[in-house]
Amino acid sequence: MELQVIARDHACGARRGRLKTAHGIIETPVFMPVGTLATVKGVSPEELKELGATIILGNTYHLYLRPGAELVGQLGGLHRFMGWDRSILTDSGGFQVFSLARINKVEEGGVVFQSHIDGSRHMISPETATEIQMVLGSDIAMCFDECNSYPVSRKYARESMERSVRWAARCRHHHTDPQQALFGIIQGSVHVDLRETCLERLLEIGFEGYALGSLSVGESKEQMLEVMEALLPQMPVSQPRYLMGVGTPEDLVEGVRLGVDMFDCVMPTRNARNGMLFTRGGSIQIKNSRFAQDPEPIENGCTCYTCQRFSKAYVRHLFMARELLGYRLNTIHNLHHYLTLMGEMREAIQKGTFLQWRQQFYENRNLRAENSGGN
């Protein structure tokens, strides 16, 4: 897998590219909606296509527990199981094992943990995580790594990074599917030098793409930006750069500015289910009583299905009554917001106007904050 860079903004690190998988072309920079359990919560595969999604993320940890990777494999793989014929990236399960499960032991061999669903005991190793992803048949697999929370001691960050590198080598060794790309994950917490060492070692092993892991886990925005600013220029130009689990619209804009090609985050979908909706002027809480009689759409000018058809008053009513359609309409709007944002950034990079676009993006938010006093 190679990233074909088709445009570059010379005033910053932003780049516009194209990735090819067995399931199609991905225009980058790209946002990947999160489809944890073989479904992006609240929307159908057709709706995802209408929204312009070209790649989604599946969670290895969740799918391993429910319904089980073997079952998905027997039924023809994840694409077929969930009726999605475009690209899929699977994470390695590392993040969830360290954030959701109860860890029993982290050893050189792998991680012994208890399921967050029923407490059952499992072991995931670099080999099994790679195996599971091959069985799921995703287009891009991720190395099994230890995700650091923040803060951790420098000593722990180093040891953990070094183990993650040894695990990455085992993943590479165990990985045998030529149709599936394998990405390495750069660890090292907020320490730029540890991150650089990690990248160096991952480059020696060699992967089809490189990701920044363990960011947006509690550190400050400045710390996150410092790592990104230091690392992104050192990552291979001709390979995709993936910022894992990030983030807000602002994070995407800054990531793109610094040269990130791929993002994923539960924020648009999870916030939708909690009634938090994104607009150009910032976010709104739809349950706010000032929307109770509001005949306008969530965002004037928005071309999403929800805004084309329904008023804020109706969307609010559905949310207050916990109606299923409400979660769907909110999710469609938020994903549309994220995916449209990415489309605009791609266009701006191509035109060489990314930094102007970025300025306008921030002005839209300030303007609204000034006019209405924010939320």
Add this chain to the structure above:
Amino acid sequence: MELQVIARDHACGARRGRLKTAHGIIETPVFMPVGTLATVKGVSPEELKELGATIILGNTYHLYLRPGAELVGQLGGLHRFMGWDRSILTDSGGFQVFSLARINKVEEGGVVFQSHIDGSRHMISPETATEIQMVLGSDIAMCFDECNSYPVSRKYARESMERSVRWAARCRHHHTDPQQALFGIIQGSVHVDLRETCLERLLEIGFEGYALGSLSVGESKEQMLEVMEALLPQMPVSQPRYLMGVGTPEDLVEGVRLGVDMFDCVMPTRNARNGMLFTRGGSIQIKNSRFAQDPEPIENGCTCYTCQRFSKAYVRHLFMARELLGYRLNTIHNLHHYLTLMGEMREAIQKGTFLQWRQQFYENRNLRAENSGGN
């Protein structure tokens, strides 16, 4: 409003008709999906159209409490509020007041009750029920009546029926919207003579259609059929006959046989959310572990979106994981089952083969019961 009867099966009471409202033509016999809170739970207006729904039901009681009829009126009425441009029938709230709310007083003036949501105190009278439905702007409104549970004493059934008739006269008197039809509701519990008296009095008042209320409320199938067999032939030929809140696929088939034109029931949608799916051979519980690895659709040959795209294994996985998409896929399948059944019955009546169709309908069920031992 008049029912244009376009075909009749002379071997039974079944008839094929056409109803015209300001929002389109309704081919009868018709099943109306229930859209309690300005949404048919789990599906969008577009999905309802794709399923072939031409009329849905809205619940006056629920909409009165949430979001409030005035608000819906201010936003252009129920059609516009919920984005549904085909026909809507609203019930009068009578059934819900008597089944969901805590009744404080039933008086000649109306009913004082407490909301099932927050305990707030309300009064609904024939006049307010009529007013609310005019504000909602449904195509067909129902008279406010007292819904009897089963059993009630004959004395109570008579008194209640007589009050419902007096209320019906007040609804008729208060109703002033020429674009909206008003239907009378025949009460009298399981007593055919009381039902006949009720019908007679309603005919004197005069309505655009007549409904059988308080059936399928606990009485036996035989008692329900007895009332239907006695009353349906006495109901006006040129006006729609509506069997309220009924029922199973078998109930629909028997209702059509006896000359019912309109049905509504929460069964296809509510059961879908509980994982009970309808098939020609009977119903299945999707959570059953025998479906865990089943690559077949819910029903082979079914043309619904769910069956065209997804396996039972996937639908079961979504249901077990309580994924939003699962409720939707189940609802689409069940509504498709009901609406397809109605379409087939309309076709059979037109062809003069309704009773043969009915025999096949029952044979499909028996066949399955013999083969698999049922559910």
